[in-house]
Amino acid sequence: MKKTMMIAALLALPVGLSGCGKKAETPKAEAPKAEASTGAMPGMEMPVGSKMGKGSGTVTAIDAAAGKITLDHGAIPAVDWPAMKMGFSAKPELLKGVAVGDKVDFDVTVTGSAGEVTAIKKQ
Numbered sequence: 001m002k003k004t005m006m007i008a009a010l011l012a013l014p015v016g017l018s019g020c021g022k023k024a025e026t027p028k029a030e031a032p033k034a035e036a037s038t039g040a041m042p043g044m045e046m047p048v049g050s051k052m053g054k055g056s057g058t059v060t061a062i063d064a065a066a067g068k069i070t071l072d073h074g075a076i077p078a079v080d081w082p083a084m085k086m087g088f089s090a091k092p093e094l095l096k097g098v099a100v101g102d103k104v105d106f107d108v109t110v111t112g113s114a115g116e117v118t119a120i121k122k123q
């Protein structure tokens with residue numbers, strides 16, 4: 001009797017560790033599909049956990065010396081962001097071509113909740 005319960009506990013363990021409350025044998029169709037849309041691009045190195053997206057918006061503040069820009073931007077589905085106004089870091093030289101009030105298109109790399117503008121240009 002005791003032995004049977006031990007085995008049952010051992011068998012249950014991997015399922016408990018897999019988390020998400022989903023069965024371990026979830027159909028495989030889902031995972032590869034999700035990876036295809038966010039997968040690494042050839043020749044590009046990104047920090048683990050970073051996502052890239054393209055957005056557009058209006059410049060509301062710039063501090064080129066500090067490498068900071070505030071953008072009132074539209075939704076960026078690639079990084080799961082709704083429209084919002086927020087500050088980004090950016091290389092100072094990127095900020096030379098834009099001014100407060102400009103409407104811009106930009107590329108952003110998001111790590112956690114922090115965004116870095118990696119390219120920006122006036123619309």
Ligand SMILES: [Cu+2]
Pocket residue numbers: 073081083084085086
């Ligand atoms: Cu944002």
